[in-house]
Amino acid sequence: MTFTLHHKAVTTSTNLDAREGAPGDVFTADEQTAGRGRLDHRWLSPPGKNLIMSAVFDVKGFDSERISTFPLIVGLAVREAIMYFVPPNPPAVLLKWPNDVLADGRKIAGILCERTGDRVIAGIGVNVNQTEFDKEIAARATSLALLRGEDGVRVESVRYAVLSALSAHYETWRLHGFAALHSDYAAVDALRGHTITVRQTDDDAFPIHGLCDGVALDGTLIVAGKPIFAGEAHILTSGDINTYA
Numbered sequence: 726m727t728f729t730l731h732h733k734a735v736t737t738s739t740n741l742d743a744r745e746g747a748p749g750d751v752f753t754a755d756e757q758t759a760g761r762g763r764l765d766h767r768w769l770s771p772p773g774k775n776l777i778m779s780a781v782f783d784v785k786g787f788d789s790e791r792i793s794t795f796p797l798i799v800g801l802a803v804r805e806a807i808m809y810f811v812p813p814n815p816p817a818v819l820l821k822w823p824n825d826v827l828a829d830g831r832k833i834a835g836i837l838c839e840r841t842g843d844r845v846i847a848g849i850g851v852n853v854n855q856t857e858f859d860k861e862i863a864a865r866a867t868s869l870a871l872l873r874g875e876d877g878v879r880v881e882s883v884r885y886a887v888l889s890a891l892s893a894h895y896e897t898w899r900l901h902g903f904a905a906l907h908s909d910y911a912a913v914d915a916l917r918g919h920t921i922t923v924r925q926t927d928d929d930a931f932p933i934h935g936l937c938d939g940v941a942l943d944g945t946l947i948v949a950g951k952p953i954f955a956g957e958a959h960i961l962t963s964g965d966i967n968t969y970a
Contacts, residue, residue, distance in 0.1 A: 726892040739779035740848040744841055748783035776851040776883050782895060785843035794903035794944035796823055796838040797910055799847045802894040803834050804913060806886035810869050810878055819915035822946045822958055827915050831867035849887060853880050904942050914939050916958055923948060923956040
């Protein structure tokens, strides 16, 4: 797949920019002023420190079930790209359904996919050179620079690696569906085998909790034997489990 880059120093949101794009267009920025993730969470990034990118993909002719698995293959591609830059003997780099990449249990990348007609916009944020985070997320976030113990990872190099992996994974998904990549996802699934809770909104009064059996072929998360189509998942600690027992 051939990509065409469109870059701004500052933008409101690369996902908003991408709504005007065609398949193959990639929108990047040094800084965005209204970046967001799932459930409308804000995503803040110091200027020039991280990869901020949205790529447009053609999904014409695919049904909704196939398209619902697309964020998972984007996650696989982002994780694969990150592995090129982690240090020797790296911490575990895993995928947390539906849209996070974790390194040593901390978020290093996030994904927000949005469908518009026959296109899907894959919004991707990777913490590259950021070494300080707001106190409310500092314990849950990391970056390539922090993993490597040094600064100086080129954002452009990370972007190239992400786009290369995305191109390959998209072609596999387009031709064969998520089934062709399902075992790859299962091998790096951060939630499978853990007791978890899933909230479908920030103020969800009745979160779903139970043992996670991983991600099904249709992209749903299986918790306590039931499929979950959307939400924010977290692994429960022993104290949390006692609370729900």
